[in-house]
Amino acid sequence: EPEVTQTPSHQVTQMGQEVILRCVPISNHLYFYWYRQILGQKVEFLVSFYNNEISEKSEIFDDQFSVERPDGSNFTLKIRSTKLEDSAMYFCASEASAKNIQYFGAGTRLSVL
Amino acid sequence: QKEVEQNSGPLSVPEGAIASLNCTYSDRGSQSFFWYRQYSGKSPELIMFIYSNGDKEDGRFTAQLNKASQYVSLLIRDSQPSDSATYLCAVNGYNYGQNFVFGPGTRLSVLP
Numbered sequence: 001e002p003e004v005t006q007t008p009s010h011q012v013t014q015m016g017q018e019v020i021l022r023c024v025p026i027s028n029h030l031y032f033y034w035y036r037q038i039l040g041q042k043v044e045f046l047v048s049f050y051n052n053e054i055s056e057k058s059e060i061f062d063d064q065f066s067v068e069r070p071d072g073s074n075f076t077l078k079i080r081s082t083k084l085e086d087s088a089m090y091f092c093a094s095e096a097s098a099k100n101i102q103y104f105g106a107g108t109r110l111s112v113l
Numbered sequence: 114q115k116e117v118e119q120n121s122g123p124l125s126v127p128e129g130a131i132a133s134l135n136c137t138y139s140d141r142g143s144q145s146f147f148w149y150r151q152y153s154g155k156s157p158e159l160i161m162f163i164y165s166n167g168d169k170e171d172g173r174f175t176a177q178l179n180k181a182s183q184y185v186s187l188l189i190r191d192s193q194p195s196d197s198a199t200y201l202c203a204v205n206g207y208n209y210g211q212n213f214v215f216g217p218g219t220r221l222s223v224l225p
Contacts, residue, residue, distance in 0.1 A: 033212060035213075035215075041217075042201075042216065042217040042218065043157065043201065043203075043213075043215040044215070045212040045213065045214070045215075048211070048212050056211075056212060058212075089156075091156055091157070100145050100162075100205070100211075101147070101159065101162060102147075102159075102213060103159065104149075104156040104157045104158070104159075105156060106155070106156050107155075107156045
């Protein structure tokens with residue numbers, strides 16, 4: 001069964017460093033999302049991406065964040081200068097056209113020290 | 114501000130019983146409703162989705178939607194210890210490509 005793949009599973013970084021979280025959405029899906037979940041809190045929307053551009057972003061997704069689809073398969077989330085409060089699970093999700101159902105990857109646990 | 118509310122629990126039920134999980138949402142324009150299961154430290158896993166008022170059954174799971182009351186529920190029949198997890202209610206609009214708004218989740222514990 002097709003699945004959304006995320007790498008790495010766990011990323012440890014120092015405050016102020018840049019990190020790139022990678023996702024390979026399900027092939028033939030057209031809509032892509034990043035969500036985050038701080039430990040013990042709810043899943044929060046960060047950004048959606050369609051047709052090679054951002055469709056919508058939340059207030060969490062400030063200038064420190066960016067997304068890119070550098071090739072036909074990868075979808076990346078970059079945090080330019082990490083802060084302690086960026087520590088969370090980051091989930092990538094993808095959605096097929098005309099289905100309105102989002103499938104989530106296993107997540108990347110980001111730990112900012 | 115779109116809000117989705119759930120009882121945080123924990124909700125404890127004995128094995129074999131029916132577990133009832135509830136969710137309310139604030140945006141009357143919401144059209145699509147999803148239940149995800151999340152085990153500790155894992156990603157959300159889709160259980161069911163429902164778009165129309167009424168009941169939708171899939172195996173041991175039944176989703177119920179009442180748009181007039183802005184209420185959606187999930188019933189789990191014959192609960193098993195493996196059902197012990199946090200259940201997330203997610204809501205979005207009718208069109209594709211819209212982000213989900215998640216509730217905080219209800220932690221379910223099924224006691225053997």
